Amino acid sequence: MLDVRRMLxxxxxxxxxSVTAAAANLGYTPSAVSQQVAALEKQAGTALLERVGRGVRPTAAGRLLTEHAAVIGRQVAEAETALADLRAGRTGRLTIHYFATAGATLVAPALARFRxxxxxxxxxxxxxxxEDPLPEVTRGEADLAIVVCARDAHHEGVHLVHLLDDPYRAVLPKGHRLAARRVLDLADLADEPWVGSERPGPCLDVLLAGCAAAGFSPDLLVESEDYATAQGFVAAGLGVSLIPGLGLANRHPGLVVRKVRAPEPVRAIHAAVRETSLGDPALGGMLTALRDATRR
Incomplete structure (x- = not known):
């Protein structure tokens, strides 16, 4: 196999x-240049240079390799420029996975700022x-994912950046007996029929853990697994629900929303990235944009 460095x-x-001029140009000794050319001739199996007076000129094989070396040189220069652009964040590509309620509130404004x-x-x-997108980060299928997990969570090889806490709110139909109260104890909802709002996963775990801390398990009359649909069932008087604040961006007019306490279930929203990619400038720029979107 021909050595690219020797071809250059x-x-x-x-x-x-001449060998002397080339040595001066490259910062080598003439002897080192001659040795590299001799080694390339050995690889090529033929002479590449012939002497002409005090200089040299290429043989047919030498001209052929010189032409290819010119192409390689241009490609190397282009690669160096592209690499510099990538390192500086001028080019690149990011794959981001997110869940629905984080899209409009966090991802959309962050992406606008990032661009x-x-x-x-x-x-x-x-x-x-x-699906929980965290495994997609660990497998390298996503560069960044918006995830819900405990603030003290640890996942091997993954760096978690806390973005915001999204507290759950009690969602009641208008005219409900508890609607006049500004804040509810979570236990006040223990004997109510419930409308499910979460799919199995980290968000449902937060909700159920809160109910368990209040001393009950919710009696799910309807399981919708969708915030908008859950609001519709609650507005129709079929039960009560807990829905996180981001899930109430488009609120049904037939609802009353109240804070809850003792405890207040909160889902912690993070950006998850691989620890090995933390030095990537584009990824750093996106994390900054997400933090700015959170502050706003």
């Missing part, structure tokens, strides 16, 4: 016209409901 040295010898600062980076978005 040969090209310098041919373009400068202003890093317009050359392509961002591919995928909504992953109902």
């Amino acid at each position: 040295i040969l090209r310098t010898v041919v373009t400068t016209g 202003q600062s890093m317009p050359g980076v392509r961002v591919d978005l995928t909504m992953t409901d109902p």
Whole structure:
């Protein structure tokens, strides 16, 4: 196999016209240049240079390799430029997975801000409901995922950036006996029929853990697994529900929403990235944009 570095040295010898000039150009000794050319001739199985006076000129094989070396040189230069752009965050590609309620509130404004600062980076978005996207980060299928997990959670090889806490609210039909109260103890809902709002996963775990801490398990009359549908069932008077604040962005007019306490279930929303990718400037830019969207 031909050595690319030696081919580039040969090209310098041919373009400068002598081993001495090539050595000066490359910062090598003439002896080192001659040794590299001799090694390339051994690999090629034929002479590549012939002496002409005090200089050299390429043989047919030398011209052939010099032409290919010129192409390689251009490609290397292009690769170096592309790498520099990537390192500086001027180009690149990010794959982001997110769940539905984080889309409009966090991902959309963050992406708009990110595109202003890093317009050359392509961002591919995928909504992953109902699946938890964290495993997709660990498998390398996503560069960043918006996830729900405990604030002290630890996952091997994954760095979690806390974005916000999203508290659950009691959702009641208008005219409900508890609607006049501004804040409810979670236990006040223990004997009510319930409308489910969560699919199995981290969010449902938060809800059920809160109810368990209040001393009961909710009696699910209807399981909708969707915030908008759950609101419709509650407004129809079929039961009460707990829905996180981000899930109430489009509130049904037939509802009353109240804070809950003792305890107040809260889902902690994080950005999950691989620890090995923390130095990526594009990823860093997206994390900054997500934090800004959270603050706003």
